[in-house]
Amino acid sequence: MYPRKFEYIAPNRVEDVLRLLRKYRDEAKILAGGHSLLPMMKLRIIGPNVLIDLKNLRDKLAYIRDSGRVVRLGALTTHAEIEQSNTLRRDIPLLPEVASLIGDMQVRNLGTVGGSLAHCDPAGDWAVAMLALDSSVAIQGERRRVIPISRFLKGPFTTALRPTELLTEITIPKPPKGHGWSWKKFERKAGDFATVNVAAVVIPDRRGTVKKASIAVGAVSPVAYRASAAEIMLRGKRPDSELLRRAAEAAAEPASPISDLRGSAEYKKWLTTVMVKRALEEALNRAGISVEVSKHA
Numbered sequence: 001m002y003p004r005k006f007e008y009i010a011p012n013r014v015e016d017v018l019r020l021l022r023k024y025r026d027e028a029k030i031l032a033g034g035h036s037l038l039p040m041m042k043l044r045i046i047g048p049n050v051l052i053d054l055k056n057l058r059d060k061l062a063y064i065r066d067s068g069r070v071v072r073l074g075a076l077t078t079h080a081e082i083e084q085s086n087t088l089r090r091d092i093p094l095l096p097e098v099a100s101l102i103g104d105m106q107v108r109n110l111g112t113v114g115g116s117l118a119h120c121d122p123a124g125d126w127a128v129a130m131l132a133l134d135s136s137v138a139i140q141g142e143r144r145r146v147i148p149i150s151r152f153l154k155g156p157f158t159t160a161l162r163p164t165e166l167l168t169e170i171t172i173p174k175p176p177k178g179h180g181w182s183w184k185k186f187e188r189k190a191g192d193f194a195t196v197n198v199a200a201v202v203i204p205d206r207r208g209t210v211k212k213a214s215i216a217v218g219a220v221s222p223v224a225y226r227a228s229a230a231e232i233m234l235r236g237k238r239p240d241s242e243l244l245r246r247a248a249e250a251a252a253e254p255a256s257p258i259s260d261l262r263g264s265a266e267y268k269k270w271l272t273t274v275m276v277k278r279a280l281e282e283a284l285n286r287a288g289i290s291v292e293v294s295k296h297a
């Protein structure tokens, strides 16, 4: 199908984007990579009167900056640029791994991290990864505000962005050297959206126990969530297989999946437990924490 008729504008300055957003408000839509917006326009799920294309702002909004304790990603950074970044491979390897499994090469070459977060598809991958890494986002409107990703993601296709605001940057604290990480995306076929996606980050302490575990889960609830109860269960422990099993169950507890073409709600809930357990095993292993087989397992 063809989209509804719209006016197309491609400003050269961020200030002009903001001015246009203030002028057109709900009538306008930002166009970044177009890989979520254009299909929705073609299916006539949405029909904005004005498209504000960010393509001329890549020199300002597409970057991966090593800023010491954090890495900053410009909102227009593509999935492919994240996949290929040596800085990220060295300091935050979870991110290139996530990028490498998004869609296919065409999607990765055009789709942007900012577009994905702003779109807030419940099955999107970036929200899960950014939650596990305690990221924050910078939003530019009349004023600039920076909020944690947990406050940015509000619900399915809903974020803290106001109609007059632009997502400009994502800031990710570098986990300490020696941290373990894992990305488990269960997909029906290569390039598909996730049935369940799980990000885990484990920071070990000197005694070989878990100093901090971060677990984020997506695609099985209206919006990606942090599995806080499971994180608390693991803190200060050298987990055995029984503790991992209980933590994985606790992590799946908040899941409220819907039955759809990717499986029944019951199946997805069970799958969440399996994927969290696998993610934790891999992250613990990479953090150098061995998991004993429990006598009760």
Ligand SMILES: Cc1cc2nc3c(=O)[nH]c(=O)nc-3n(C[C@H](O)[C@H](O)[C@H](O)COP(=O)(O)OP(=O)(O)OC[C@H]3O[C@@H](n4cnc5c(N)ncnc54)[C@H](O)[C@@H]3O)c2cc1C
Residues within 6 Å of the ligand: 029, 030, 031, 032, 033, 034, 035, 036, 037, 038, 039, 075, 076, 101, 102, 103, 104, 107, 110, 111, 112, 113, 114, 115, 116, 117, 118, 119, 121, 123, 124, 125, 126, 161, 165, 166, 167, 168, 191, 192, 193, 194
């Ligand atoms: C075949 C296919 C497979 C895919 N597979 C996956 C997958 O496996 N995993 C996954 O996570 N995603 C997947 N996607 C989605 C893909 O990652 C999109 O690129 C992403 O969701 C949206 O990014 P975009 O840059 O294309 O944004 P656009 O489509 O241009 O915009 C999406 C929405 O965000 C708004 N927006 C964009 N940028 C900004 C900004 N800077 N500030 C404020 N609002 C903004 C737009 O107005 C629009 O409402 C797939 C898409 C396709 C077509």
